[in-house]
Amino acid sequence: MANAIFSTWNNKVLDGRYNGTTYSAEEVGLPLTYGEDKEFKAIFGWNGIVLTDDSSNIVSLAADYFRTVALIACGECNVGYNGVHLIKTILDNLVAGTAVPADIARLKECIEGVSINTKCSFCSSAVKPIADCLRYFSAEFEAAAEEHAAYEPSNGLLNVTAPCIEACPIHQDVPGYIGHIKNHNYDEAINLIKRNNPLPGCTGRACMAFCEKNCIRNEIDAPVSIRKLKRVAYDFGTPNELVVEKKKKDEVAIIGAGPAGIAAAKRLLSLGYNVVAYDLNNVCGGMMNDGIPSYRLPREIIKADFDEMIALGAEYRVSTPVRDIEDISSHYKATIICTGAYASKSNGIEGWTEGENDMLQGVRYLKSINNKKTMELKNSVLVVGGGNTAIDCARTALRAGSRDVTIIYRRSRAEMPANAEEIDEAEIEGVKLDLLALPVKIEVEENGIKKVTCQKMQLGEPDESGRRRPVPVPGSEYVINCDMILSAIGEKPDVSFLNNKVELTDWGTIKVDKNGATSMKGVFAAGDCVNGPASIVEAMASGKRAAIGAVMYLDGKTTVSNEKEEVFEPFHKEFLKHNLDNTYNYARERQHARMIDRNVLLDNFNEVEQVLTKKQAVQEADRCLKCYKVILVTRN
Amino acid sequence: MINLTIDDRTVSVEKNATILQAAEKLNIKIPTLCYNEEMAPIGSCRICVVEAIKGGESLIVSACNTGVEEGMKVYTKSEKAIEARKFAVKILYSENPSVKLIRDLAEEYGVVEDINVRKSECIHCERCVHACRDVVGQNAIVLTTCGLSYGNDAPSLKWDFDKCIACGTCAFVCPTGAVKMHDHDGVRTLLTPESKQDFTLKKCVSCGSYFMPEVQAQYLMKKTELPADKFDQCMNCR
Ligand SMILES: Cc1cc2nc3c(=O)[nH]c(=O)nc-3n(C[C@H](O)[C@H](O)[C@H](O)COP(=O)(O)OP(=O)(O)OC[C@H]3O[C@@H](n4cnc5c(N)ncnc54)[C@H](O)[C@@H]3O)c2cc1C
Ligand code: SF4
Ligand code: SF4
Ligand code: SF4
Ligand code: FES
Numbered sequence: 001m002a003n004a005i006f007s008t009w010n011n012k013v014l015d016g017r018y019n020g021t022t023y024s025a026e027e028v029g030l031p032l033t034y035g036e037d038k039e040f041k042a043i044f045g046w047n048g049i050v051l052t053d054d055s056s057n058i059v060s061l062a063a064d065y066f067r068t069v070a071l072i073a074c075g076e077c078n079v080g081y082n083g084v085h086l087i088k089t090i091l092d093n094l095v096a097g098t099a100v101p102a103d104i105a106r107l108k109e110c111i112e113g114v115s116i117n118t119k120c121s122f123c124s125s126a127v128k129p130i131a132d133c134l135r136y137f138s139a140e141f142e143a144a145a146e147e148h149a150a151y152e153p154s155n156g157l158l159n160v161t162a163p164c165i166e167a168c169p170i171h172q173d174v175p176g177y178i179g180h181i182k183n184h185n186y187d188e189a190i191n192l193i194k195r196n197n198p199l200p201g202c203t204g205r206a207c208m209a210f211c212e213k214n215c216i217r218n219e220i221d222a223p224v225s226i227r228k229l230k231r232v233a234y235d236f237g238t239p240n241e242l243v244v245e246k247k248k249k250d251e252v253a254i255i256g257a258g259p260a261g262i263a264a265a266k267r268l269l270s271l272g273y274n275v276v277a278y279d280l281n282n283v284c285g286g287m288m289n290d291g292i293p294s295y296r297l298p299r300e301i302i303k304a305d306f307d308e309m310i311a312l313g314a315e316y317r318v319s320t321p322v323r324d325i326e327d328i329s330s331h332y333k334a335t336i337i338c339t340g341a342y343a344s345k346s347n348g349i350e351g352w353t354e355g356e357n358d359m360l361q362g363v364r365y366l367k368s369i370n371n372k373k374t375m376e377l378k379n380s381v382l383v384v385g386g387g388n389t390a391i392d393c394a395r396t397a398l399r400a401g402s403r404d405v406t407i408i409y410r411r412s413r414a415e416m417p418a419n420a421e422e423i424d425e426a427e428i429e430g431v432k433l434d435l436l437a438l439p440v441k442i443e444v445e446e447n448g449i450k451k452v453t454c455q456k457m458q459l460g461e462p463d464e465s466g467r468r469r470p471v472p473v474p475g476s477e478y479v480i481n482c483d484m485i486l487s488a489i490g491e492k493p494d495v496s497f498l499n500n501k502v503e504l505t506d507w508g509t510i511k512v513d514k515n516g517a518t519s520m521k522g523v524f525a526a527g528d529c530v531n532g533p534a535s536i537v538e539a540m541a542s543g544k545r546a547a548i549g550a551v552m553y554l555d556g557k558t559t560v561s562n563e564k565e566e567v568f569e570p571f572h573k574e575f576l577k578h579n580l581d582n583t584y585n586y587a588r589e590r591q592h593a594r595m596i597d598r599n600v601l602l603d604n605f606n607e608v609e610q611v612l613t614k615k616q617a618v619q620e621a622d623r624c625l626k627c628y629k630v631i632l633v634t635r636n
Numbered sequence: 637m638i639n640l641t642i643d644d645r646t647v648s649v650e651k652n653a654t655i656l657q658a659a660e661k662l663n664i665k666i667p668t669l670c671y672n673e674e675m676a677p678i679g680s681c682r683i684c685v686v687e688a689i690k691g692g693e694s695l696i697v698s699a700c701n702t703g704v705e706e707g708m709k710v711y712t713k714s715e716k717a718i719e720a721r722k723f724a725v726k727i728l729y730s731e732n733p734s735v736k737l738i739r740d741l742a743e744e745y746g747v748v749e750d751i752n753v754r755k756s757e758c759i760h761c762e763r764c765v766h767a768c769r770d771v772v773g774q775n776a777i778v779l780t781t782c783g784l785s786y787g788n789d790a791p792s793l794k795w796d797f798d799k800c801i802a803c804g805t806c807a808f809v810c811p812t813g814a815v816k817m818h819d820h821d822g823v824r825t826l827l828t829p830e831s832k833q834d835f836t837l838k839k840c841v842s843c844g845s846y847f848m849p850e851v852q853a854q855y856l857m858k859k860t861e862l863p864a865d866k867f868d869q870c871m872n873c874r
């Protein structure tokens with residue numbers, strides 16, 4: 001186990017350089033190893049300096065770290081940009097052997113000036129390790145200014161991230177594209193987004209926005225509207241055409257044309273592989289097409305994202321259900337399963353007759369309506385569940401013509417897994433919520449009306465998910481009448497086509513290793529069929545990983561190809577943290593998008609949320625504090 | 637109303653007021669450069685910094701865009717505030733020593749050293765960008781900033797002359813004179829830090845004097861939906 005001899009991480013100074021004391025990773029508060037016990041030599045980052053031995057050249061570390069800082073300093077404030085560039089010049093001169101002794105005092109002055117007076121928090125926080133250098137390594141710096149000797153570069157590995165970037169499963173450069181939008185540079189914004197996101201249109205409208213949940217502005221007022229800004233970039237920007245290398249390598253099969261499938265396809269295409277994707281549906285998009293209603297995600301947006309992949313050379317064989325995994329896997333050297341989570345969990349309601357008597361699983365209902373199958377109109381609809389699927393079912397039912405729509409959920413509003421904004425939207429549109437209630441029995445009357453016996457619930461102790469467990473209130477049964485009941489209590493993968501040839505987990509999802517490989521040779525899996533019902537962006541992240549796994553397998557490699565990912569993985573928690581330092585950040589209102597008028601009859605599936613205006617977008621972009629974190633590590 | 641003290645004098649101001657506005661009320665002068673009262677604060681020059689104590693913590697903040705808070709104690713001339721401001725002046729002076737306004741500030745703060753090489757009159761305060769966007773509504777000036785993936789060495793301002801209506805607002809708000817505009821021989825010339833553009837001026841059909849750039853007349857015509865002949869005469873002859 002590596003120990004540190006010196007650390008200033010997170011303002012905790014541990015200095016064993018002169019007395020031989022060493023400090024464990026716990027004491028330092030930062031991992032000192034990565035992968036399988038490989039050791040860091042030096043860690044030089046936004047939050048301090050950590051050394052595990054005395055062989056590092058601190059001046060080279062500082063200069064190498066700071067060159068990246070200077071690339072990020074945006075130029076929107078005088079002190080930040082000019083100060084950072086002065087510091088960079090001095091550090092570069094120090095390692096080149098061209099500095100003069102007076103430069104050290106100048107360096108100190110610049111660091112003090114920059115660390116207290118900048119417009120956003122980036123430059124002021126990025127100078128922290130340099131300030132530490134001058135405080136604890138002044139002898140080394142003074143020597144560098146006097147000796148006029150050139151220093152070897154540190155040969156470290158650099159990473160740049162931010163709390164939002166780190167929270168995003170596909171690590172979108174959020175402050176990067178927000179900066180472009182602030183400068184009205186929509187084309188560059190969308191180009192940047194597309195670098196690691198094959199579904200820019202879909203995610204701009206329907207992403208669950210994990211970035212926003214970890215935006216540092218949560219601590220000040222409200223998160224930056226990152227998803228809406230992505231949509232601004234998509235709607236107003238014209239991206240460059242994507243190009244990929246000419247194909248030369250093997251063909252890889254993908255089963256399922258949803259987000260996981262498209263992300264895998266894009267990665268494979270960009271690495272020069274041919275892709276053939278199979279889907280039982282007649283259109284691409286997976287659950288985005290079958291589940292997410294078009295008033296949240298218009299169909300032409302999904303189509304545009306997939307058309308781009310076709311233009312890049314992916315072959316989509318739609319209307320082609322795969323009935324046995326070996327029908328595919330035996331024809332290709334590698335196969336990636338991306339079949340999603342289409343089966344529904346059973347609801348345990350007495351008298352439930354799936355598919356008959358107007359009792360239907362929510363995703364089946366959505367799939368029918370979304371694919372424009374005609375359905376008999378039912379006036380009163382009861383939706384069971386509290387997640388996004390339940391909300392989508394209820395709002396869809398309203399648009400399909402039902403006038404009396406109620407969501408019944410066994411816990412209270414605060415525990416509903418659905419996005420709070422979505423719940424508000426549903427209520428605005430007239431959906432009723434029956435909270436703390438559970439349907440237990442259904443009886444079908446002669447005239448088709450269903451009498452649903454419900455039980456009132458109250459919240460008890462928290463369960464394993466941390467949410468308070470609902471417990472029945474004795475003697476509180478009541479009856480609701482309705483014409484249709486939709487069950488939306490959760491989905492799970494439909495793995496019948498695997499015919500027990502591929503190993504599953506206890507939860508019925510496909511079991512994979514960290515490269516996405518299943519128990520069947522040459523077969524990989526990604527997306528909801530591995531994660532359980534999750535999100536578009538998680539499916540994409542997992543699809544990419546499986547594509548890399550497949551490529552490694554085809555190339556006969558066993559080691560992780562992505563060294564950088566392995567090295568910085570231990571810092572994930574540290575990257576997610578909010579360091580709201582010395583800059584004072586004033587509250588500024590989050591911009592809201594215009595919604596279509598819902599006081600009129602909702603008889604269509606027109607998109608509800610409108611794009612932010614350019615003016616709003618600039619104001620919203622201006623709220624971003626550019627919380628970039630730069631880190632440089634060297635290894636033994 | 638919010639109560640706070642500035643240099644130990646009490647003042648109460650509206651909830652949404654900034655420290656700068658509160659100081660104005662007490663006639664306490666805080667130097668500014670990028671701030672223009674007709675526009676929302678920009679916060680780019682960092683000259684207006686003051687020391688603010690809130691909850692026992694001392695912070696350096698820009699007065700122009702920081703909101704007041706109940707019980708806040710602000711010091712505009714404390715040692716810490718002056719040091720921070722002096723550094724901002726120093727760094728501006730080293731970049732743009734030719735600008736009179738900055739030379740004056742440098743003199744006031746005792747800055748003599750000239751430490752850098754890049755020299756220009758533009759200090760990237762963004763006043764022109766915001767004025768053209770928020771006051772004129774033409775959005776013709778784009779600030780190109782730097783960033784990891786941006787590929788720019790330095791921030792720069794680009795004028796989009798398809799959008800520009802030659803109104804001169806940018807030249808008017810520029811604090812350093814980096815943007816200039818003048819009329820000569822039936823032409824209006826706009827000089828920006830990186831470009832020069834000529835606009836033809838319209839001649840009054842009655843008196844023969846030049847009165848308005850062609851592009852501006854077209855813009856007004858479109859905006860007001862008035863017939864073209866309404867724009868043939870100057871203000872005096874109309
Ligand atoms: C109602 C609803 C609303 C949602 N809203 C959101 C949202 O707003 N934001 C968000 O991020 N996520 C949302 N999700 C979740 C999101 O849609 C999924 O997490 C995501 O689509 C999963 O992607 P995937 O590629 O793993 O699988 P899927 O998108 O499910 O795609 C699987 C594909 O495989 C095909 N397939 C399956 N079996 C076979 C077979 N045997 N042969 C051939 N093809 C097959 C299917 O037809 C389908 O096209 C929602 C889900 C639902 C149900
Ligand atoms: S990144 Fe922030 S602190 Fe640095 S120059 Fe830009 S606005 Fe100023
Ligand atoms: S303020 Fe900007 S950089 Fe910081 S977490 Fe939020 S979106 Fe990301
Ligand atoms: S002259 Fe042109 S660029 Fe300057 S403010 Fe007017 S419209 Fe904008
Ligand atoms: S006047 Fe406040 S930052 Fe420029």
